[in-house]
Amino acid sequence: MRTHATRRTLSVLGCALALVAGAATAETGVTDDTIRIGLMVPLTGPAGATVGPGMATGAKTVWTEVNEAGGIHGRKIEWVEEDTGCTAEMGIPAVKKAIHDHQVFMLASGGCSNEILSYRDIVLENGVPYSVWGATNDKITQQPNCCIFRTSLRAGYEGVLQADFARSVPNAERFAIIAQHDAWGQAKYDGVMNKLKEYGITPIADEEMTAETADATPQALRISKANPDVIITDLFPKPTTVFLRAAHQYGLTKLPIILHTSINDLVQLEKDVGIPGAIDNAYTVTFTRDPNAPDLEPWKAKLAAIAPEIKLTPYSMWGVTGASVVVEALQRAGRDLTRESLIAAMESIEGFESEMIFGPLTYSAEDHDGNKTGMFQKLHNGKQVDVGLVWKAIE
Amino acid sequence: MIMARPERVLRYAAVAGVAVLAVAPWMVSLYKVHVLNILIINIILATSLNLVMGYAGQFAKANVAFMGLGAYTMGLLVTRADWSFWIAWPAGALLAAAVGTLVALPALRLRGLYLAIITISFVLIVHWSFLHARFLTGGASGFSVPHPNYFGLPIPNIQATYYLSLLTLLGAMWIVRNLVASGFGRSLLCLAEQELVAPALGINVFTTKIAVFALSGLLAGLAGGLHAVTLQFIDPQNFWLLQLVVQLCMVALGGVASLLGSVLGASIMILLIEVLRAFKGLWEFAIGAILLLTIVFFPRGIAGLVEHLFPSLRERRHRP
Amino acid sequence: MFFDLLASGIALGSIYGLVALGMVVVYKGARAVNFAHGEIFATAAFVGYLLTANGIGYWGALTLAVLVTTILGILIERGAYRPLANASDLALIIATIAVSFMIKGVVRTSYGTRGDFVAYPPIFSFDPLIIQGVFIQRQHLVLGGVAVVCMVLFGLFFALTRHGKMMQAVSEDKEAAALVGINVRLVFLWIWALGSLLGGLAGVLMAPIILVYPDMGLSILVKSFAAAVLGGFDSLAGAVIGGLLMGIFEQMLSGYAGTMFQDIAGFAVIILVLLVRPSGLFGSKEQTRV
Structure with missing residues (x-):
């Protein structure tokens, strides 16, 4: 137990340090006209291959639309896709590559619970905001937790x-x-x-x-x-x-x-x-609506424009929902974008609606599980x- | 001829390799440090598997289970019983070695495919136990493992764990190298080549087999503990058939019954897996194609090719 | 409950048996353990699915899918087996593992994002036959029947026909066979083609039951391999009986002791049997290579 407590304190400390360091200089992964997001999706492995492409395509559909409309406060979203394979063995190097080599501003998506649990501390220690869209394990968003948010229902x-x-x-x-x-x-x-x-x-x-x-x-x-x-x-x-x-x-x-x-x-x-x-x-x-609902019909064509074989499934719907929340938070954070301001913006989201899901998402500093509607x-x-x-x- | 002798070149290459690995943590990103650390651990694993499969000629595949036992024992002793990593780690490896001697018993009677399937069954049962002994292991969700206590060593934990792996690797290589060149190594050779004749030559098949399985288990157990503190996470997924196949590929790709082979095989496999990340779905096709081409052109692995080019490098051992 | 479990065990066991049969044929004829066999039946199932989804009838899809895997078998023989004919057994095993990686990569890529799995249309509806109160799926009857028929046919083929005897001769002593004028290469080609044909047949027949997904090869392959070893690995009857025993034991243990044991039951039996009979149930003593 004691070791756990110290680790938690350490990770919170790490978060704080990273935030301070981030605020002082130009923010990692943010330039005058781009914001770089690490899209962590499982693309291989038995459990991963079916989940990842759907989520990634959902996200790309939303972000491409945003970019074509001029981006967010003059910045376009660029994404680097890393295969997490739904396992610790693949996921840990993937997240380290995104954070240390690609120098991303934030992380998004995430496939399976175990993969995220295995690299959760790395994300927290580096203070990188992470919007999780599919994984459901309770421990992922457990407090104290500087920067991991979830859009799916907690298991x-x-x-x-x-x-x-x-x-x-x-x-x-x-x-x-x-x-x-x-x-x-x-x-x-x-x-x-x-x-x-x-x-x-x-x-x-x-x-x-x-x-x-x-x-x-x-x-x-x-x-x-x-x-x-x-x-x-x-x-x-x-x-x-x-x-x-x-x-x-x-x-x-x-x-x-x-x-x-x-x-x-x-x-x-x-x-x-x-x-x-x-x-x-x-x-x-x-928490996602009936994919055969008539008003969701246009989304099928939009997804197909990005990847022809992707259908409106829970996975692509998770991707669309999650990517829209990220866009909303980036909008709220304003032009002076830092990891700290993004986290604050994310925590300020209240009653965010998406046509893919039943209920609105509401976050707060104490609660990073925004989705409570099944x-x-x-x-x-x-x-x-x-x-x-x-x-x-x-x- | 001013050309250097190949043995000397190899020795220089080894020293240079170790030197590169020693300074790497300060030159490259933390992502690459992680990959190198995993690579080092996999060389230990390949060496451990090669000991049983290559040198002793036993077609046993229980290595992944030994690795898992080492990792879980260490992890549980540290997180549940508050043991120090420095006691828990060797304890896990010793348990793996003890189980290794047990697995050696059926190997006294079984050969070839029959030994393979009984050891694969063992791996699956151990994996199943990790999954179902929830009160102890937490089941499928796994658990986090803290960094070892490095007693105020003035380098960050990640680098310290890296050096621990490197030192373990060097120790393992030294032991195996000397062992293979010793009388024990000749017994192994005989076991692999002519198991039925071995007793007539005064070789105690029983103790030789037990000893080689125990050593293999010990190395895999140590590697398992290192693997756990490198990932800082343990779950059953890491100790399943896929790992078994990957380790088998390492040994075959590098070269059977060859230390150089273990080093090359593990390095190439791990680097390939990382480099081929970019290929996404075609990752499997690419790695399969590379494996197939290598094995078709160099059936005795890359070490086999090296030895073919420079016969003086051939280790003193049997032909596989 | 007992007879329900027994029936479902036999049904499951005939899947293992049919897959094991393909592996044993290749081993008997070419002395190779084909770890790409799982990917062969997965390919057949996937190709068959694509064809039926595009309007080709059941039997047409079955024929074409089996044809594809037969060609695949020939390619494996040419690309992986023949170049390694004189190499170690380990090299050969690794080659088949490498091939399995390659096939799986292609299947996965062409499978794309169809979701977790796709359903394969069965020959018959899923209404079970009810015999003495025990439910039996017609699809399972077909599978079991095909497994037994294939076992008998290949048994007769090896024992009675000139080609079959030739294959036996070649697998026992390549050089001698070549000396007496047997076209060794052609014989091996046939063996791989036949083994893969069996794999393809198994894939299409079991697809409606186990459903089609890119990783369908691995778990069935491991169990079928285990079943074949249980039976003795060089015995055709052993493969089918080993498969049936494996299936029955799996279902019985999980039915009576708990469903948590379903996945591991067969392997526990393997350990026990091999400790008592080191060459499997019907294996000949001197057949173990590797």
């Missing part, structure tokens, strides 16, 4: 939403959970379990699946045997598909099944599962409809 909070929604299902007393116990799944799983524990609930089935599991029959059988009222899942889209197919065989898809923020396109999910009726009772919690959705007559934060029958 612990998402777990609370899932647990509360599960409890709101009429007559629900027996809860089953199935989760990936890797770095991604563990943070969400802990969030749900902690909340359930608060309510004095122990799940009657607590099953595990990996991203690679080829057959979920044992999971489905065990859950079916436990006879639950609700099933909570924290699985990547692929294992979700594998699980739902097996679950359907044993009649589990008649129960409410609760999904999470990485699945926000239920129309696609139904196609992938390929069994009519298998997701009739699936509810997903999301929404449960389900598929109804082939369309994704809002349910709210508690269960209700959709007619």
Whole structure:
């Protein structure tokens, strides 16, 4: 414990020093007409390759538009993309390269939780502002924390939403959970379990699946045997598909099944599962809106102009949202841009709206988790409809 | 002929290499210091794997597990039990060495692919344990590891850790070099070439195998501890099949049963991985192509090529 | 529960078995462990997906995808195996690992950003057959059937046909085979083509079940390799039986002891079996190289 405390003090001190040093001279990564941002995205590795390109394209779409309109206070945004691979081994050198070699003004995006946790102290010690768009682990934005902000839902909070929604299902007393116990799944799983524990609930089935599991029959059988009222899942889209197919065989898809923020396109999910009726009772919690909503249509063309194969997925939507928040903060910080002024500007953001997300983002000096708005959705007559934060029958 | 003898050139090159590595932390950015530090640690790992696979001719792949055990033991003793790094680090390496002797037992009976798969299974089970022993390891989320206490050494922690790695590497190379040239080295040679005949020549297969696995485990365990304090972070992802493949490639690319091979193989692999970052998705294709071309043109690795050009450099050992 | 687990274990095991079979064919015929085999079936699945997505029917896509992997096998033979015919086994293994990196890079790049995975259309719908209350997917039946048929066909081929015997002869003694007038190079080319054909077939058949994604090769490959070693690595029947045992044990242990053990169960068995039988269940004693 003691070592942790000293490290924390040190990193705060480091932040302060870096800020003072930054203010005295011309700011790192800022010239008369450019602002350099390190775009930290996973482009390789099993977990990374699907997340990174979407986030990067979302960001580039927003920033290209801003640059074409003349930039921010006379400065254009330039970005250097570094592959974090979703691992500590790739992520640490990537962030060191961005900070020490590319001399970026700030960092943005970030892919997986573990990669960010592994280099979190390096970011704090160097006092570099970092806007995190996808990773959900609670510890990333934990205070004291000079400079890391998040636009996605914190995993612990998402777990609370899932647990509360599960409890709101009429007559629900027996809860089953199935989760990936890797770095991604563990943070969400802990969030749900902690909340359930608060309510004095122990799940009657607590099953595990990996991203690679080829057959979920044992999971489905065990859950079916436990006879639950609700099933909570924290699985990547692929294992979700594998699980739902097996679950359907044993009649589990008649129960409410609760999904999470990485699945926000239920129309696609139904196609992938390929069994009519298998997701009739699936509810997903999301902070990004339905990608098939008509008013988001123009974004599809805009994204395609930057990278033809990128679709409107949660990942590209995270990128658009996050990049817009960065633009807003840079606007607020004014022409005299320093890391300190950017952080102050970021902390002053209140009620920032983006068409990609349900709720506004609000930051403060004490709270760097700006996003507090989730929404449960389900598929109804082939369309994704809002349910709210508690269960209700959709007619 | 005024041409210098190749041995001497090699010796000069080694001294020059060490000199460059010694001053590097003050000449290059912290990013490059990090990459060099990882490179040094991987040379130790390649040496450790080469000891078992190259010199002793045992197709065992448990190295990644030894490395993980070294890292986790050190990290947990420091963060959970408040041990000093200077006790926890060797403790982790000793545990890895002890487990190494256990892995040597099946190697007494199993050979070739069968030994490979049993050791790969061992790596997967150890990785699985790191992931699932949450009460101890924190599971998949991993945990942060502080810098070692350098007792007021007047250089920054990052550079100090770098020098610690460098010193460990030099120590490891010295030990392995002397060992290979000794009677023990000749036993290894015999083990690799003619395992069935070895007992008839008065070689104790049992102790030789146990000893070489223990030493390999010790080196990998030390490297694991260094790896953890360099990344300042430990999670199970670092001790999985991918690392195993990368280390295997290092040994094969550099050259089997060759110290020079371990050095060259690890250096080239790590630098390639960093340089090819820019290729994004094509990273894998590029590294695969380079590996394939190297192995097709120099089936005995780059060290094999060097020895082919300068036969006097051939280490006193068997042909792999 | 027991029979459900058994059925799903057999289903999963036939995937491992079919993949293992391709590896064993190459090993039997060319004495090479092909670690690019995982990428071969991933390529087949991806190519098949692209074709079906562009309106080509199931059987047409299957045929073309298998053709692509067969050509891939021939390329591997020419580019990686033949130049290393006289090199060490380690060099050969590294060459196949290098090839796997290359293929995966190409697949990943052309896969682009299709998301986490893409779904492959099955031959049959996902409505299971219900036999005595046990659910069985038709796709799994096809897989299991193909695995057994391939095992028998290749078994007969090696044992009875002139070509098959030639391959055996070549793998046992290259120089002698060449001396008696066998075109050694052609035989190796055939072996790699056949092994990759099997890999392609496995890829397309299992794609609807395990779904298609760039990294689909690794985890199935490791388990199938383990299954092949469990069976003895030079035995065709051993590969299929090893695969089935692996699948059944995985599902049984995770069903009864806990799903956390699913991923590791097979490897625990491997350790136990090999400690008792160092050459696998059906392996011949003197076959271990490397």
